[in-house]
Amino acid sequence: QVQLVESGGGLVQAGGSLRLSCAASGRTFSSATMGWFRQAPGKEREFVAAISWSGTRTYYEDSVKGRFTISRDNAKNTVYLQMNSLKPEDTAVYYCAQTTPYYSGSYYYTKNYDYWGQGTQVTVSS
Numbered sequence: 629q630v631q632l633v634e635s636g637g638g639l640v641q642a643g644g645s646l647r648l649s650c651a652a653s654g655r656t657f658s659s660a661t662m663g664w665f666r667q668a669p670g671k672e673r674e675f676v677a678a679i680s681w682s683g684t685r686t687y688y689e690d691s692v693k694g695r696f697t698i699s700r701d702n703a704k705n706t707v708y709l710q711m712n713s714l715k716p717e718d719t720a721v722y723y724c725a726q727t728t729p730y731y732s733g734s735y736y737y738t739k740n741y742d743y744w745g746q747g748t749q750v751t752v753s754s
Contacts, residue, residue, distance in 0.1 A: 630654040630743040632724050637748030640714055644752070648709040650724030650745055658702040659729035663741055664709045666720035666750075673723065677709060678735035687735050691717075714752045721747040 636648040648664070663678040677698040678687045686698050697710040707724055725741035733740055 630656060630726055632726060632743055632745035634722065634724050634745045634748040637722060637750045639751045639753065642715055642752055642754050644714050645710070645712045646714065646750060648711065648722055648724075648748060648750075650707045650709075652705045652707070652726060654705075656729050657705040657726065661727040661731045661735055662698075662700060662707040663725045663727075663735055664698060664707075664722060665725060665738060666718075666722045667747075668720040671720075673738055675736045675738075676722070679707065681730065711750070714750075716752045716754045719750060719752050721749050723747045 631653040632650055634648060634650045636646060638646060640646055659681045661678055661680055664676040665673050666676050667673040675689050676692055677696055679698045679700050683700050688696060695713045700707040724745045726743040727741055
């Protein structure tokens with residue numbers, strides 16, 4: 629059974645930085661694509677970033693390119709999201725998600741991820 633636990637959220641001023649972490653249990657982490665999604669009040673959950681199981685390929689939603697960096701440490705079963713130059717519109721609950729092992733389909737859609745964390749709140753004040 630896979631469990632994902634996010635941490636690192638909080639309140640930060642615009643222009644500040646936060647680093648989110650997602651610790652995974654189970655033995656499939658190192659062979660799974662990992663994604664970060666976010667959901668603001670009244671909006672649908674949206675894609676933020678994803679990283680291939682090997683860490684060699686990363687993908688970003690256009691509005692976070694150049695500001696956010698996704699990375700992973702397979703030895704620690706952990707995926708990270710470094711968020712710099714934060715804006716008020718980045719305010720949301722951030723979720724990490726995991727696919728099945730060696731998944732090769734689209735990383736963009738929530739339906740393609742099998743496991744989800746409980747989320748961590750990120751609030752950016754103006």
